[in-house]
Amino acid sequence: xxxxxxxxxxxxxxxxxxxxxxxxxxxxxxxxxxxxxxxxxxxxxxxxxxxxxxxxxxxxxxxxxxxxxxxxxxxxxxxxxxxxxxxxxxxxxxxxxxxxxxxxxxxxxxxxxx
Amino acid sequence: xxxxxxxxxxxxxxxxxxxxxxxxxxxxxxxxxxxxxxxxxxxxxxxxxxxxxxxxxxxxxxxxxxxxxxxxxxxxxxxxxxxxxxxxxxxxxxxxxxxxxxxxxxxxxxxx
Numbered sequence: 001x002x003x004x005x006x007x008x009x010x011x012x013x014x015x016x017x018x019x020x021x022x023x024x025x026x027x028x029x030x031x032x033x034x035x036x037x038x039x040x041x042x043x044x045x046x047x048x049x050x051x052x053x054x055x056x057x058x059x060x061x062x063x064x065x066x067x068x069x070x071x072x073x074x075x076x077x078x079x080x081x082x083x084x085x086x087x088x089x090x091x092x093x094x095x096x097x098x099x100x101x102x103x104x105x106x107x108x109x110x111x112x113x114x
Numbered sequence: 115x116x117x118x119x120x121x122x123x124x125x126x127x128x129x130x131x132x133x134x135x136x137x138x139x140x141x142x143x144x145x146x147x148x149x150x151x152x153x154x155x156x157x158x159x160x161x162x163x164x165x166x167x168x169x170x171x172x173x174x175x176x177x178x179x180x181x182x183x184x185x186x187x188x189x190x191x192x193x194x195x196x197x198x199x200x201x202x203x204x205x206x207x208x209x210x211x212x213x214x215x216x217x218x219x220x221x222x223x224x225x226x
Contacts, residue, residue, distance in 0.1 A: 032212060032213050034213055034214070036215075041219075041220075042219055042220075043118070043205055043207070043217030043218050043219050043220050044157075044205070044207075044215070044217045045216075045217065046214055046215070046216075049213065049214060051212070090157065092213065094212060094213035101159065101162060101169075101170060102159075102213050102215065104156070104157045106156045107156060107157070
C-alpha cells in the first residue's frame with residue numbers, strides 16, 4: 001500500500017522568500033511521485049513529477065523537488081515566492097508499474113504576503 | 115487540445131432530486147477518473163475507468179452514486195437521490211497512465 005503525508009495545512013511566506021512544502025511518502029515498491037497545484041476555482045494541474053530518473057526534478061513556475069529515498073521525502077521548493085504562487089498544493093504517489101491510481105495527500109495551502 | 119471538459123460548472127438542486135454530471139476526457143487518454151473534493155474530506159477518488167471499463171469503484175460512497183462510460187469520449191456521474199451531504203466539487207480527470215492526470219475545472223454541486 002502507498003500513502004502520502006503532508007504535515008500542516010497552511011504555510012505563509014513573504015513575497016521573495018523561500019517556499020518549502022513538505023511531503024513524505026510510504027510505498028512498498030519504488031514510487032512515482034507528483035506535485036499538483038490547484039488555483040482557486042480551478043482543477044488540479046501538474047507541477048512536476050519524479051519517475052526514477054534524476055532525483056532533482058524541475059517543474060513549471062520555478063518549482064523543483066528532490067527525491068530522497070533515505071528520508072522517503074519529496075519536498076517542494078521555490079527560491080523566491082511570488083504572489084501568484086498562492087494556491088493549494090498536493091503531493092501524490094503512484095507505485096511504479098501499477099495502474100494509474102494516484103494516492104493524494106491532504107494538500108497544503110500556500111499564502112504569500114506582500 | 116481542449117482539455118477535459120466538465121458540465122455543468124455549477125448545479126444547485128434540492129434534496130431528493132437526481133443529479134447528472136458529465137465529462138469529456140482528452141482524446142486518446144484511456145484512463146478516466148472521478149474525484150470529489152470537500153473541505154472536510156479533501157480529495158477523494160470515487161471511481162476510475164480504463165478503456166471504458168470500471169476498474170475500481172471502491173470510493174463510491176453508496177448506492178445512490180453511479181458512473182458510466184459508454185464510449186471513450188464521454189462519462190457521467192449520477193447521484194439519485196441527492197442529499198445535502200453530497201454538496202462538493204466533483205472533478206473528472208483523464209490520463210494516459212502512470213499518474214499524470216489532467217483535470218477538468220470541476221462541477222460545483224450544492225444540494226439544498
